[in-house]
Amino acid sequence: MLTKNGLEVLTAIVGKENVETSQASKLVYSFDATPQFQSLPDAIVSPRSASEVGQVVKWCSEQEIPIVPRGSGTNLSAGTTPLQGGIVLLMKHLDNILEIDEENLTVTTQPGVNTLELMEAVEAKGLFYPPDPSSMKISQIGGNINENSGGLRGLKYGVTRDYVMGLEVVLPNGETIRTGGKLAKDVAGYDLTRLFVGSEGTLGIITEVTLKLIPLPETKKTVLALYEDMDAAARTVSKIIASKIIPATLEFLDQPTIKVVEDFSNIGLPTHAKAVLLIEQDGDAAVVDKDIARIVSICEDNQAIEVSMAASETEAEALRSARRSALSALARLKPTTILEDATVPRSEIANMVEAINRIAEKHQVEICTFGHAGDGNLHPTCLTDARDKEEMKRVEQAFEEIFTTAVALGGTITGEHGVGAMKAPYLHLKLGEAGVEAMRSIKQAFDPKNIMNPGKMFANENRKRVVVKQ
Amino acid sequence: MDYDELLNCMRCGFCLPSCPTYIESGKDEAHSPRGRIALMKAVVDGEIEPDEEVKRSLDMCLGCRACEPVCPSGVNYGHLLEQARDIIYQNQEQPIPVKAVRKAAFQGLFPHQNRMIGLTGLIGFYQRSGLRTAARKSGMMKLLPDSMRLMEKVLPDVPTSKAMKQRQRLFQPTVPVKKRVAFFAGCLMDTVFLSTNDATTKLLQYAGCEIIVPEAQACCGALHGHSGEKQQAKTMAKRNIAAFEEAGIDYIITNAGGCGAFLVDYGHLLKDEPEWKDRAEAFSSKIKDISSVLVELGFDKLPLSLQDEIITYQDSCHLKNVQKTFMEPRKLLSCIEGAQYVEMKDAGRCCGSAGIYNLVETEMSMQILDYKMKQTKATKAKTIVTANPGCLLQMKLGIEKEGLSDQMRAVHIVDLLLEAYENANPSS
Ligand SMILES: Cc1cc2nc3c(=O)[nH]c(=O)nc-3n(C[C@H](O)[C@H](O)[C@H](O)COP(=O)(O)OP(=O)(O)OC[C@H]3O[C@@H](n4cnc5c(N)ncnc54)[C@H](O)[C@@H]3O)c2cc1C
Ligand code: SF4
Numbered sequence: 049m050l051t052k053n054g055l056e057v058l059t060a061i062v063g064k065e066n067v068e069t070s071q072a073s074k075l076v077y078s079f080d081a082t083p084q085f086q087s088l089p090d091a092i093v094s095p096r097s098a099s100e101v102g103q104v105v106k107w108c109s110e111q112e113i114p115i116v117p118r119g120s121g122t123n124l125s126a127g128t129t130p131l132q133g134g135i136v137l138l139m140k141h142l143d144n145i146l147e148i149d150e151e152n153l154t155v156t157t158q159p160g161v162n163t164l165e166l167m168e169a170v171e172a173k174g175l176f177y178p179p180d181p182s183s184m185k186i187s188q189i190g191g192n193i194n195e196n197s198g199g200l201r202g203l204k205y206g207v208t209r210d211y212v213m214g215l216e217v218v219l220p221n222g223e224t225i226r227t228g229g230k231l232a233k234d235v236a237g238y239d240l241t242r243l244f245v246g247s248e249g250t251l252g253i254i255t256e257v258t259l260k261l262i263p264l265p266e267t268k269k270t271v272l273a274l275y276e277d278m279d280a281a282a283r284t285v286s287k288i289i290a291s292k293i294i295p296a297t298l299e300f301l302d303q304p305t306i307k308v309v310e311d312f313s314n315i316g317l318p319t320h321a322k323a324v325l326l327i328e329q330d331g332d333a334a335v336v337d338k339d340i341a342r343i344v345s346i347c348e349d350n351q352a353i354e355v356s357m358a359a360s361e362t363e364a365e366a367l368r369s370a371r372r373s374a375l376s377a378l379a380r381l382k383p384t385t386i387l388e389d390a391t392v393p394r395s396e397i398a399n400m401v402e403a404i405n406r407i408a409e410k411h412q413v414e415i416c417t418f419g420h421a422g423d424g425n426l427h428p429t430c431l432t433d434a435r436d437k438e439e440m441k442r443v444e445q446a447f448e449e450i451f452t453t454a455v456a457l458g459g460t461i462t463g464e465h466g467v468g469a470m471k472a473p474y475l476h477l478k479l480g481e482a483g484v485e486a487m488r489s490i491k492q493a494f495d496p497k498n499i500m501n502p503g504k505m506f507a508n509e510n511r512k513r514v515v516v517k518q
Numbered sequence: 519m520d521y522d523e524l525l526n527c528m529r530c531g532f533c534l535p536s537c538p539t540y541i542e543s544g545k546d547e548a549h550s551p552r553g554r555i556a557l558m559k560a561v562v563d564g565e566i567e568p569d570e571e572v573k574r575s576l577d578m579c580l581g582c583r584a585c586e587p588v589c590p591s592g593v594n595y596g597h598l599l600e601q602a603r604d605i606i607y608q609n610q611e612q613p614i615p616v617k618a619v620r621k622a623a624f625q626g627l628f629p630h631q632n633r634m635i636g637l638t639g640l641i642g643f644y645q646r647s648g649l650r651t652a653a654r655k656s657g658m659m660k661l662l663p664d665s666m667r668l669m670e671k672v673l674p675d676v677p678t679s680k681a682m683k684q685r686q687r688l689f690q691p692t693v694p695v696k697k698r699v700a701f702f703a704g705c706l707m708d709t710v711f712l713s714t715n716d717a718t719t720k721l722l723q724y725a726g727c728e729i730i731v732p733e734a735q736a737c738c739g740a741l742h743g744h745s746g747e748k749q750q751a752k753t754m755a756k757r758n759i760a761a762f763e764e765a766g767i768d769y770i771i772t773n774a775g776g777c778g779a780f781l782v783d784y785g786h787l788l789k790d791e792p793e794w795k796d797r798a799e800a801f802s803s804k805i806k807d808i809s810s811v812l813v814e815l816g817f818d819k820l821p822l823s824l825q826d827e828i829i830t831y832q833d834s835c836h837l838k839n840v841q842k843t844f845m846e847p848r849k850l851l852s853c854i855e856g857a858q859y860v861e862m863k864d865a866g867r868c869c870g871s872a873g874i875y876n877l878v879e880t881e882m883s884m885q886i887l888d889y890k891m892k893q894t895k896a897t898k899a900k901t902i903v904t905a906n907p908g909c910l911l912q913m914k915l916g917i918e919k920e921g922l923s924d925q926m927r928a929v930h931i932v933d934l935l936l937e938a939y940e941n942a943n944p945s946s
């Protein structure tokens with residue numbers, strides 16, 4: 049618990065206006081984008097520099113006060129809910145891009161920079177930072193790194209991890225370390241950089257990051273393919289990959305999702321289609337033309353009922369942003385929207401989609417599915433009402449079965465949203481007991497007092513999923 | 519409170535980058551739409567008390583509704599805010615002077631157009647009689663807070679009470695009749711901004727409208743609705759619905775974004791009164807902003823010209839976010855020969871006027887205005903065009919604040935269009 053005295057110490061470090069304890073502040077930082085998780089912190093602290101982060105962490109470590117680092121709070125795994133109270137450490141002041149190095153093709157930035165702003169800043173110099181989570185208008189780079197976020201371009205360009213070259217991290221004991229750097233080659237010791245990527249704020253606070261950039265692709269083309277049934281769409285995905293084309297984007301939406309997205313975006317999406325693929329290729333103009341021509345013919349060979357090309361960048365961007373709004377648009381249909389994040393090897397997409405539908409039917413719940421078909425990352429999204437306790441039980445059972453199926457197909461319980469508190473009870477499904485233990489000991493080594501984002505990643509003894517507050 | 523609406527917010531945060539108070543507060547969730555909705559829900563759930571900080575969060579909201587069009591879940595934030603304010607204000611013991619002022623303004627003044635005329639007449643008297651000169655000279659103005667002092671300065675010259683009382687009720691078009699419309703004259707617009715209203719009817723005449731201005735109409739009630747005086751707003755809505763029902767017209771034309779947005783929402787305001795609901799919806803479906811109707815009637819194809827200058831447009835939040843009218847004003851402005859239309863960055867972001875927000879939340883309002891002026895200056899525009907009286911005054915205030923009054927002006931779109939039309943058609 050934070051005492052009055054403790055608050056004074058924190059105030060002395062970060063300044064009066066950067067420590068909030070009002071009931072309203074605590075409430076608005078008690079949740080993130082994850083439904084059904086909420087828990088109040090004792091205070092919200094916003095350090096103004098990396099050195100202040102160090103001082104705050106050191107003090108919290110001495111006092112054993114939990115720290116929940118927070119970017120923009122858009123994560124979908126309850127990664128920023130202060131389950132055990134303590135302080136929310138807000139990164140809002142650490143929002144400067146420090147250097148765009150055009151010779152080494154890197155950008156060095158503070159963690160609180162908005163993802164889209166960073167992308168625009170490097171694109172203004174003809175460079176490209178590909179990871180583009182759908183939340184990029186809101187999310188921060190620090191949040192992206194800690195969730196290892198992926199996006200529409202993940203298939204061809206990889207995810208956040210593939211771009212993180214170096215980090216500055218404040219460890220749970222308050223010491224600061226640097227990992228990696230601008231070097232293309234570096235094999236000195238364990239790869240701590242990779243360890244921190246996707247660590248969900250459980251191993252330390254990232255205070256600076258160096259990201260890899262690549263040249264901005266010359267052109268881009270966008271295709272929309274419509275299908276009478278989902279199988280045909282899934283087959284197309286496998287065929288495209290099998291024919292050794294790697295599109296920049298290969299996204300999948302089922303009919304209910306198309307309908308609600310259209311409802312929101314009004315851009316004339318084909319609501320009559322049972323499934324839709326949004327496919328993009330970028331790069332050298334000649335290669336793009338060639339690839340797109342082949343993609344179109346593969347779609348047609350696999351029973352696409354219609355294949356159309358975006359006429360302009362405005363039209364293409366409208367399609368992309370419509371796809372990005374899928375999750376929130378689905379939230380229009382029912383009071384509670386639970387999005388999951390099951391991922392399978394891409395050859396198993398059709399099987400997984402089929403399984404999801406079967407499971408939904410079996411448990412009598414409504415599940416819409418969309419996702420990054422190209423990389424096997426599907427988002428089965430359940431539309432429900434948390435007030436209906438009986439239905440919520442069935443929802444839990446359905447998701448449990450979906451995860452088990454995904455793992456059985458060689459997949460995983462989360463492709464990009466992270467484990468957080470939400471998926472903690474399922475981590476063992478993917479890793480096995482020994483795997484979980486290995487990870488626990490890493491956590492123990494870095495954070496023996498368990499003050500860094502406690503309650504995340506590892507479930508307590510109780511494996512039961514904690515979706516419903518009893 | 520509408521609990522389902524509260525639950526519709528899935529906390530995705532898509533609305534955060536559009537919220538001016540979130541941005542200007544340095545990204546404080548308590549001043550974001552997501553945070554405000556969470557606070558309202560927590561209060562309704564009995565998890566927290568509606569204490570000062572909660573009220574503060576709601577007070578800081580501009581009500582600009584920029585969070586609505588970007589919300590993929592379709593949360594109707596405006597309705598939530600209205601309900602929350604209604605509950606808080608109705609249940610709260612306010613300090614006696616605040617109560618008195620609210621009562622005087624909301625019940626004594628706005629609902630009564632003759633009293634509006636009386637009060638604005640007083641302002642006119644102050645402006646014309648030499649009192650203004652005396653007051654400014656005496657240094658008395660220094661006693662007022664900065665923003666009030668500037669406000670006094672930018673307030674337009676008010677017409678005489680006589681002019682305000684002799685409002686013409688019927689206009690015939692100057693060309694063959696295309697549409698029969700009614701004009702919603704507004705309370706402030708028909709007093710302080712009477713000349714803009716006159717310009718509006720002239721434009722409508724040139725565009726081919728037969729216009730009636732029903733006498734029994736009242737203030738739209740927006741100010742009441744947004745400040746937690748819902749009952750009073752409903753009374754006024756009913757008066758307006760009745761006043762326009764008889765007219766037998768195609769459209770009801772508005773020239774103030776704030777009023778228009780409230781008028782299109784009468785259906786919601788009266789949704790629980792069966793005998794009014796349908797009538798309210800019929801009324802609302804006829805509301806059209808002046809820009810829309812002008813574009814519909816091809817006014818942009820008429821000769822319009824100004825001298826060589828750059829013009830830019832500041833969206834009225836409610837016109838853009840609620841009535842979804844933002845292409846039409848731009849289309850009209852781009853058609854003016856001689857003038858060059860330059861879009862300012864974040865033209866759709868609120869200017870910070872927001873009803874009486876600039877008077878009660880001056881600090882935040884001025885911070886928002888500073889950003890707006892920065893973007894305006896970047897366009898190098900000589901004329902800032904607005905579509906709502908509040909925005910117009912706020913932009914005038916911005917110009918004054920920046921000391922640019924000899925290089926820049928703020929005008930209502932209607933006044934500029936009339937100027938452009940008469941410039942191109944000297945005989946009219
Ligand atoms: C509508 C919507 C769409 C989404 N789409 C995608 C998508 O396409 N792909 C995807 O991968 N994700 C997606 N997400 C999930 C989410 O946006 C991402 O996980 C994002 O990276 C979170 O960023 P944030 O800044 O909001 O971080 P937060 O949610 O604030 O934090 C995320 C995690 O990082 C930790 N953290 C944050 N900053 C730091 C720091 N500086 N040091 C240490 N730990 C830190 C937090 O403790 C937490 O565990 C989506 C979410 C929503 C609501
Ligand atoms: S965009 Fe809509 S659903 Fe998302 S947080 Fe804002 S109000 Fe809630």
Ligand code: SF4
Nearest residue numbers: 537579580582583585
């Ligand atoms: S109405 Fe405007 S100020 Fe209020 S929450 Fe929405 S965007 Fe922010």
